[in-house]
Amino acid sequence: MADRAQAMLAALPGGAQAALLHNRTNIRYFSGYTGEGLALIDALEHAIITDFRYTEQAMREAPAFAVHEITPQAQHNAVAFARVQAAGVTTVAVEEDALTYADYKALCKAMPGVTFVSLEGVPESMRQIKDADEIELLAQANALTARGFDHICGFIRPGLTEKQIAIELWRWLLENGAESLAFDTIVASGPNGSLCHAIPGPRAVRQGDLITLDFGAKVGGYCADMTRTLALGKISDEQRRMYDTVRQAQQLALDAAKPGAACRDVDAAARVYIDAAGYAGRFGHGLGHATGLDIHEDPRCNTTTQAILKPGMTMTIEPGVYIPDVGGVRIEDSVVITDTGCRILTPATKDLVVL
Numbered sequence: 001m002a003d004r005a006q007a008m009l010a011a012l013p014g015g016a017q018a019a020l021l022h023n024r025t026n027i028r029y030f031s032g033y034t035g036e037g038l039a040l041i042d043a044l045e046h047a048i049i050t051d052f053r054y055t056e057q058a059m060r061e062a063p064a065f066a067v068h069e070i071t072p073q074a075q076h077n078a079v080a081f082a083r084v085q086a087a088g089v090t091t092v093a094v095e096e097d098a099l100t101y102a103d104y105k106a107l108c109k110a111m112p113g114v115t116f117v118s119l120e121g122v123p124e125s126m127r128q129i130k131d132a133d134e135i136e137l138l139a140q141a142n143a144l145t146a147r148g149f150d151h152i153c154g155f156i157r158p159g160l161t162e163k164q165i166a167i168e169l170w171r172w173l174l175e176n177g178a179e180s181l182a183f184d185t186i187v188a189s190g191p192n193g194s195l196c197h198a199i200p201g202p203r204a205v206r207q208g209d210l211i212t213l214d215f216g217a218k219v220g221g222y223c224a225d226m227t228r229t230l231a232l233g234k235i236s237d238e239q240r241r242m243y244d245t246v247r248q249a250q251q252l253a254l255d256a257a258k259p260g261a262a263c264r265d266v267d268a269a270a271r272v273y274i275d276a277a278g279y280a281g282r283f284g285h286g287l288g289h290a291t292g293l294d295i296h297e298d299p300r301c302n303t304t305t306q307a308i309l310k311p312g313m314t315m316t317i318e319p320g321v322y323i324p325d326v327g328g329v330r331i332e333d334s335v336v337i338t339d340t341g342c343r344i345l346t347p348a349t350k351d352l353v354v355l
């Protein structure tokens with residue numbers, strides 16, 4: 001992690017000699033610290049600035065960082081100003097998407113004479129390429145998530161509500177190694193399946209439903225993301241055709257996901273197929289996104305991105321078809337881009353599971 005801070009210092013834009021971080025994910029990425037506060041990284045010192053509630057935690061989680069505790073007289077920005085002056089720093093880079101306008105005004109007032117420049121997404125760019133340790137944690141998180149899918153397939157039966165199914169998934173994942181869930185679980189049954197981000201509700205699942213489950217465990221801070229749509233009892237020919245279409249589209253996108261590929265082309269590999277199958281306009285979201293410490297990271301695979309896939313990126317591949325009043329199908333794997341293609345991190349079948 002010390003290497004990461006050094007690498008960021010070497011890449012600071014605008015002549016900045018220090019980075020003052022507000023984004024908690026970035027602070028964790030560089031230091032290991034997961035609590036509230038600021039991180040100030042310059043050539044003299046790598047520091048966490050926090051309050052009494054978190055001091056001990058910061059010292060445990062970020063052994064390579066100095067920990068400075070604020071006082072009633074010297075709050076976060078004042079402590080940062082003292083450290084900046086000690087280091088002889090005159091230009092500080094900040095994350096322009098992590099500060100409110102009020103934060104920025106307070107910072108300028110507390111640090112007179114200091115010039116602030118944008119960090120220009122340097123941490124987020126670094127975070128796009130995962131190292132071996134990060135990929136291992138993502139693999140563990142996704143393997144656990146896939147086991148959760150096996151469990152829930154043995155649990156679902158007619159009469160259970162979407163919410164009961166979501167609670168059981170949450171319970172099982174937490175009892176089996178997840179530190180938390182990576183995001184709010186989606187359980188969308190029957191006609192609710194056309195809502196891409198449906199909130200699990202009181203609807204009881206029944207024979208003839210397609211049920212979409214989108215969920216993920218968090219392990220070591222890293223977020224898994226998988227989706228499967230399964231069938232409860234006998235489904236119609238049209239539901240089956242939706243499933244087969246999405247499955248083939250997902251495979252085409254997996255085949256296209258390799259280093260050097262334009263994310264837009266990977267999206268198109270699935271989208272062209274879905275459109276040609278008669279579902280034009282029914283796949284209304286992007287194909288996928290990067291995952292890491294945050295569930296949604298850059299790059300994205302969609303119709304407008306300019307991004308190019310590189311080895312070490314971890315992406316979701318998640319096409320879907322959504323038809324109001326009928327339902328929906330989505331199939332999602334998490335993958336890591338390798339030197340030659342991509343490796344699926346989601347060890348779960350994509351044959352239609354019929355319960």
Ligand SMILES: [Mn+2]
Nearest residue numbers: 225316318332
């Ligand atoms: Mn996703």
